[in-house]
Amino acid sequence: MFFKKHKIISITLSMLMILTATMLSGCEILNELPPAPADDYEYIAEEPVSEPELDYAVQQEPEVPELSAWERRLASWPMAFGFANEEGSKLILVNYDFIDLMEANEAPVIQIEAEEPEEEEDSDYMLAPADKPEFLIEAGFDPDTFSLAIGPYSDIKPITFRSWQRETAQNNNRDNVYNFKNLPGFVYAQKEWALSRNKTYVLTNMGPLVESTLVLGAPGWKGNTPPMAEETLNAIERQKNRSVVWGKTLATTKVGGGEIGVVLFERQGNDMLFSIAYIDDNKTLFWDCPAQYDASSTWRVDAGEEPGVFEPMFLARFDEGLLLMLTWGSAEGETILLLREEDGAFVQTEIDFARYWGA
Helix, strand or coil, X not given: CHXXXXXXXXXXXXXXXXHXXXXXXXXXXXXXXXXXXXXXXXXXXXXXXXXXXXXXXXXXXXXXXXXCHHHHHHHCCCCEEEEECCCCXXXXXXXHHHHHHHHHCCCCCCCCCCCCCHHHHHHHHCCCHHHCCHHHHHCCCCHHHCCEEEECCCEEEECEEEXXXXXXXXXXXXXXXXXXXXXXXEEEECCCCCCCCCCEEEEECCCHXXXXXXXXXXXXXXXXXXXXXXXXHHHHHHHHCCCEEXXXXXXXXXXXXXXXXXXXXXXXXXXXXXXXXXXXXXXXXXXXXXXXXXXXXXXXXXXXXXXXXXXXXXXXXXXXXXXEEEEEECCCEEEEEEEEEECCEEEEECCCCEEECCX
16 A cells, blocks of 8 residues: 555656656746847838839820921812713712711702703702701811812813712713713802813812913814924933833923923833823923833723823922823723922822723
């Protein structure tokens, strides 16, 4: 019994000794830890982490090239194109941008009968100024802007806006006198002097273009173009260093002795060339139009090796130089050439106008 008690006491003492040793060991570990900070410590804020700077590309507006003197002058003129009817009493201005706008807004329509009684012709076409669609004017087009029409050989006629004409079911998309009443467009009237039947006209107003236009004389009758003088053709051959097949006079200026012509040069291999020329005592200007040989359509469809048919509309003189407009026709239709004098030659200014009349 004593042994058991002694054993129990022994075990208890051993446990106390282990517990005491553990506590002492724990105190040593605690003593090794750093002392707790004092209550009056100073707080140091962390520096904010700055975001990396991103190299954003600066979006710059595209540079708009400065307009040349010619571009500024041409942009300042109102200019549109149309052609005359069978009787030479009306013009139709065909501008498809404005036509689409008129159609989209269901603009008022003037109904035109197939056969118009002569005594009631005015009432069929009359459109009061108050009836002009506002949306058209807001879009930048006022039909009354145009008061003059320039036709072949600087034929200048006053015109008056009369009506908007809607397309008919009979429209065959040919820009000629036979389809005049079926085309959509703006109709202008000229009653004092007849317009040239089926001819193209440039519509504008009284301004620098008209004031600077030189009077042109037609050298032939009804489109007959006489040959250029032999000495003139010889001079052109020397200047271009190329033989001439033929040269035709298109017009002459009533003042200054100027001559406008078209010259076809000799074929060199498959290289073809014709030029529009202006010649006077002081200068010679060319607009060259090269092409590759095609037996049926070198320059114009179904025109063979011939350049086509040219008719001067006006020649105007400005500080920048001469400005020449011609129609260029073929069996299929007609386009406009607008040539400006630049660096001793004619340079083409693109004109968005063409007439299609079919073969």
